[in-house]
Amino acid sequence: MKWGRSIGVVVLALLLSACGAQFTPLFVASGSSGPVIGWRECPGAKYDGITEVALYRWDRDGTADDPGELLWHIKASDGVALHRIRLGIAPQGFTTRHPLAVELEPTSTYALRANMSSDDLVSGFLTFQPRQLAAGRVVFSDGDEESRTSYEDRDNEDFGCFND
Template sequence: MRWGRAAAAAGLVFLLTSCGAEFNPLYVEGAAAEPVIGWRDCPRADSDGIDEVGLYTWDKSSTVDEPGELLWRIKSDHGALLHRLRLGSTPKGFTTLHALTTTLEPGTTYALRTNMKSEDLVSGFLTFRPGQLRAGSGRIVFGSGKAESRKQYDARDDEDFGCFND
């Protein structure tokens, strides 16, 4: 099953972190009521779009491999290429495998896990609270729940996200 490979790929993300990447390229932004999931594009990277994404509850006993209760999951059908999508939606070219049937609570922590369409099986993982997001503020949540302005995020060196130009 692809999620099993996702866990292995998440390990790769953590391995990359130990080799100089401070954060993975997955982020969340927008209004708390309608968050948008995004993937930071790395120059010359071979990750060509989000293939699959899952949203989970997160608590003190959760891990990357066991992030908690599955709340929503979608998967690309035949080559849909997206770097941004609204959380809870099913964009054209995707299939809902588990519909989001609950409203996200501002103070609750959630986990996102993604796989990218890539021969390298790049994946991303982050935790966030919808209360960290504010419509029109340009705030972005990435990494381990780190929040900052979109301007600050965009100004970070690509190498912070494992985007090396070698």
Template sequence: MKRGTAVRVAAVVVLAPLLTACSAEHDPLFVTGTAAKPTLAWRDCPAAKGDGITEAALYEWDDSSTVDDPGRTLWHIRATHGKTLSRRIPLGTAPDGFTTERPLTATLDPGTTYALRANMASDDQISGFLTFRLEQLAPGRVVFGESDAESRTDYDARDDEEFGCFTE
């Protein structure tokens, strides 16, 4: 890994918890599905009823990318009405009630790193950010945190508090 890349990756790892709820080890945003059909998703927090994704964007992450400037925007959607919510969104689509700000016209490449950013309805301060590669996706696996990948079973077994999901 190049030195500049290592610094940027370290910055993402350090800043990612600041983008989410306090004391969270990982943000609740994750990618699931397959390389052919990736889906962004948000971990369900039992105490956050009626919450969901209201905005999402996909970026092409490169050597000059940072959390504040994640690269070229490939796809961007936004809820048309503030109360429109979704917890699972196939990349490149706009669920009912969402407006496509930038359609996904590029074919995603397995050798490219991508960044995802999503905002939640519950609070303008609650957002998720992660990087991933299509080669990390497979049925029954998720990519979360900063490119951490594991089985869906192991992911679901993690304590909700690791994702900022607190009961109070």
């Protein structure tokens, strides 16, 4: 199973880099009810969205395949995909595989791993600290952070979204 995930992450990285993508579409942002996990929507794309997401306590020696201790994991039923999911909650159509039973510490580092619906091999991975999630802030890619406005203003091609 780990080999399959490793190959998937490598395939995603190769696909996104070959297409000129600088960042993965996965992000985490502040929300009115707590952190929100998101997948950047590509204009005109059909059937994309998050179908599975897991939160880990980042291990200093962790990797995308083995990020550390699993803290929370949800997975969608067939045909369900969302672009925004509140961290720690299983929205309608998702099943909790591992409930979130701890409070996140502001200065600890956590990892998010998500799969999207358009292809089981397409996944996103990022690390973040909750203190980065001040109101109006977004953390994406390799822990990069910026205002939600600056993030939304970035060119979609930076995230692998290309117009035909």
